[in-house]
Amino acid sequence: MLPSRFEYHRPDSLEEALQLLAEHGDEAKVLAGGQSLIPVMKLRLAAPAHLIDISRLGMDSIDEADGHLAIGALARHRDLERSDLLKARYPVMAAAAPQISDPIVRNLGTIGGSLCHADPAGDWGSVMLALQASVVLRSGRGEREMPISEFLEDTFTTALEPDEILTEVRVPQPAGSSGGTYLKMERKVGDFATVAAALHLSLSNGTIERAGIGLTAVGSKNLQATDAEASLAGAEPTEAAFAEAGRLAAEASSPVTDVRGSAEYKRHIVDVYVRRGLATALEKARAA
Amino acid sequence: MEITVKVNGADRSADIEPRMLLAHLIREEFGLTGTHVGCDTTSCGACTVLLDGRPIKSCTMFGVQADGREVTTVEGLFQDGQLHAIQAAFKEEHGLQCGFCTPGMMLTGSALLAENPSPSEDEVRWAISGNICRCTGYMNIVKAIQAAGRDLAADAETADAETADESVAS
Numbered sequence: 001m002l003p004s005r006f007e008y009h010r011p012d013s014l015e016e017a018l019q020l021l022a023e024h025g026d027e028a029k030v031l032a033g034g035q036s037l038i039p040v041m042k043l044r045l046a047a048p049a050h051l052i053d054i055s056r057l058g059m060d061s062i063d064e065a066d067g068h069l070a071i072g073a074l075a076r077h078r079d080l081e082r083s084d085l086l087k088a089r090y091p092v093m094a095a096a097a098p099q100i101s102d103p104i105v106r107n108l109g110t111i112g113g114s115l116c117h118a119d120p121a122g123d124w125g126s127v128m129l130a131l132q133a134s135v136v137l138r139s140g141r142g143e144r145e146m147p148i149s150e151f152l153e154d155t156f157t158t159a160l161e162p163d164e165i166l167t168e169v170r171v172p173q174p175a176g177s178s179g180g181t182y183l184k185m186e187r188k189v190g191d192f193a194t195v196a197a198a199l200h201l202s203l204s205n206g207t208i209e210r211a212g213i214g215l216t217a218v219g220s221k222n223l224q225a226t227d228a229e230a231s232l233a234g235a236e237p238t239e240a241a242f243a244e245a246g247r248l249a250a251e252a253s254s255p256v257t258d259v260r261g262s263a264e265y266k267r268h269i270v271d272v273y274v275r276r277g278l279a280t281a282l283e284k285a286r287a288a
Numbered sequence: 289m290e291i292t293v294k295v296n297g298a299d300r301s302a303d304i305e306p307r308m309l310l311a312h313l314i315r316e317e318f319g320l321t322g323t324h325v326g327c328d329t330t331s332c333g334a335c336t337v338l339l340d341g342r343p344i345k346s347c348t349m350f351g352v353q354a355d356g357r358e359v360t361t362v363e364g365l366f367q368d369g370q371l372h373a374i375q376a377a378f379k380e381e382h383g384l385q386c387g388f389c390t391p392g393m394m395l396t397g398s399a400l401l402a403e404n405p406s407p408s409e410d411e412v413r414w415a416i417s418g419n420i421c422r423c424t425g426y427m428n429i430v431k432a433i434q435a436a437g438r439d440l441a442a443d444a445e446t447a448d449a450e451t452a453d454e455s456v457a458s
Contacts, residue, residue, distance in 0.1 A: 001328055008289060008306035008352050031353075038309075038348045039330055051306065053353060078342075102418030104333055104396065107342045108349070189417040190331055 003041035010053045014138065017054050017165060022140045024050040025162040031055065032074055032113035035105050059167060060110075062086070069171040073112025081106060090171065091284055092180035092200050092212075096127045099182065102190040112166045115151070118158045118221065121192040125152050125222030126214030127182060128169065130198035136168040137161075145170065155220045176209070178202035179284025183273040184216070187260060193217040194260040195269040197249070199277035201237070203285050208232045211245065213274060218253035218266055225249035228274065237282050246275035291355035295320070296364030306352045311335045313351030314361055322362035322391045326420075333419030336392035337361050343396045345418075362391035365398065373443070374398045374436040383432030385423035392419045397433040406437050 011017040021028055029048035031037055032055055040046045059072035062083050069090060071080070080086060081097035100106055100114075100123050114124045115135065127133075128148040135151050137144050137160060151159050160166065184196035193216045200212035211232035213225040228248035235241045255266035292301045295318055302317040314323045314337065326334030328347050335346040338360035365372035374394045377383065384390040393416060400407055400415040407415065412430045421429060 002309075003307045005305065005307055008350070010352075010355075034350070034353070035330065035348060038350070042309075042328070051350075055353065102333075103415055104336060104343045104345055104418035105330060105348075107339075108344050 001042040003038075004044060004047035006048055006051045008051050008053065010056065014054070014057055014059070014165070014167070017052055017057065018138060018140045018163070020050070020052050021165065022163045024052075028052055028162075030116070030165055033076065033108040033110040034113075035101065035109035036113060036117040036119065054165065055110075059112075064089075064173060067173055069173060071111055071169040071171070073166050073168060074110050075112075077101070077106035077109050077111065077114075078103075080111060089174055090131075091281075092127050092130055092182055092198050093171070095180070096123050096182035096184075096198065099123065099184045099186075099196075105190070111169055115148075115169065116158060116160060116166050118152055118154075118156050119192075120155055120219060120221045121217040122222065123182070123184065123193065123196060123198075123216055126196060126198040126216040128171070129214035129222055129224040130180065130200040130212035131171050132212060133169055133171045135166050136170065137164045138167045139164040143167075149224055152221050157221075174202065174288075176202055176204055177285045177288045179281045179286075179288055180212070181277050181280045181284070183277045185269055185273075192260075195255070195266050195273065197270060197273040197277050199274065199281045201232075201278060201281040201285050203237070203282075206236075208235050208237050208241075211278070213245070213249055215249065215253055215270060217260075218255040218270055220254075223253060225252045225274070227252055232278075237278075239279075242275045242278040245278060246271040246273075249274040289352055291352055293351075293354045293356075294358040296360055302351070304351050306350060308351045309347055310337070310349040310351045310354055310359075311346040313354070314346060314359070317351075320361050320363050324388055324391060326388065326422075331420065332389070333392045333396065333416075334389050336395050336419060338395055338399055341399065341402065343392075343399050343418075360395065362394060365394060372398065373439045374401070374433065377432040377436035377439060378429075381428050381432035381435050383425070383428045385421075385425045389419055389421045389423075393421070393429050393433075397429075397436065400433065401437045401440060404437075405441050407434065409434070 028050035031053045059074040061072045077100045086094040180200035185194040196216035198214035202209045215223040228245040250267045250271040253270045255263045257263045324334040326332035330348045
């Protein structure tokens with residue numbers, strides 16, 4: 001399959017990339033790992049006149065600073081999968097990274113690219129919703145930080161302006177005892193999720209301080225199960241409370257029937273994964 | 289666009305359209321047809337090559353992105369008239385049936401062994417989970433990769449012993 005013709009740019013700095021983007025605006029697409037963009041270009045679902053390759057601009061560090069974890073937009077899924085820091089302190093991310101696509105795709109695909117692609121079946125969006133992360137957006141006009149819940153607007157649609165580049169993802173550092181996980185059902189490695197759920201719990205004196213629940217592939221975008229989260233805030237972490245959260249999350253999801261399963265089946269899996277994932281999150285939080 | 293890629297150790301240049309995929313650059317411009325195009329949708333891994341030592345799917349990268357970088361194809365495994373240990377092991381363990389997935393399997397396997405010389409069966413299966421064998425001949429592929437790891441370790445030991453002998457002799 002051959003994409004439409006385009007002009008290829010490989011800027012040497014972020015500033016140069018932003019300048020090119022300001023010049024070409026919505027005629028241009030930013031190329032990072034290319035693992036989503038190139039397939040859609042090959043299918044000619046996207047046919048940008050200009051491709052701005054930012055993949056050699058660094059921006060791939062994974063570090064804690066100023067109360068948050070800062071992840072460069074060009075951090076590869078592979079880097080996140082192998083990060084000891086994530087394994088030690090960010091269990092939701094550590095659980096999700098090795099479940100993204102397949103090991104070869106993870107060598108190129110980036111966290112920033114995945115979030116900007118905004119596929120409702122993408123994994124990082126749900127993880128970031130559960131963790132209340134934010135994204136840093138840069139343009140020639142300046143920089144702004146935005147909660148992920150505002151950034152992800154709809155299927156393949158984000159709040160990114162045509163002249164902006166997502167440069168960093170910021171995840172609040174875990175406070176007190178917290179834990180989490182990412183549960184994903186897929187037909188085979190590399191397939192899109194049938195259903196997946198990101199679960200985060202933080203405890204305060206044994207009760208739930210905050211629960212974060214993000215859902216994958218069961219709506220027009222990654223969903224935040226806000227009602228289920230609210231039902232858990234301040235509650236005792238009991239089986240009954242988790243069952244109620246599962247019920248509410250399933251109610252909030254709106255999956256469609258397709259080759260991966262019926263809507264009814266997927267909604268049931270949301271219920272099961274939310275309950276099961278919360279139990280795992282609780283175990284990890286108590287051990288933390 | 290003029291690009292230069294180090295392919296299997298030698299610089300190769302080409303003047304290509306930016307939309308040309310790396311798989312086609314390798315096959316059509318460089319004439320290295322060991323890199324296969326299977327699904328053309330980032331699923332099967334038949335087009336796997338190493339980019340700076342890491343497996344990537346060459347149907348999902350543009351040729352221009354490889355400019356100034358190093359690519360290893362299956363042809364690059366064969367060196368100084370010798371099969372690479374992984375090639376010898378695929379032959380010995382019957383690690384191929386139709387052979388279509390084999391270049392990708394061997395490159396992914398060689399990258400795994402470079403990081404982890406004695407992988408468990410699970411680790412091998414995990415590493416090759418982005419490569420699909422349409423003959424479903426996974427048993428022997430896994431065995432071949434593990435056997436190649438043992439052969440490489442034995443070679444390294446022999447080389448160490450020889451170095452040690454030399455240092456004693458001098």
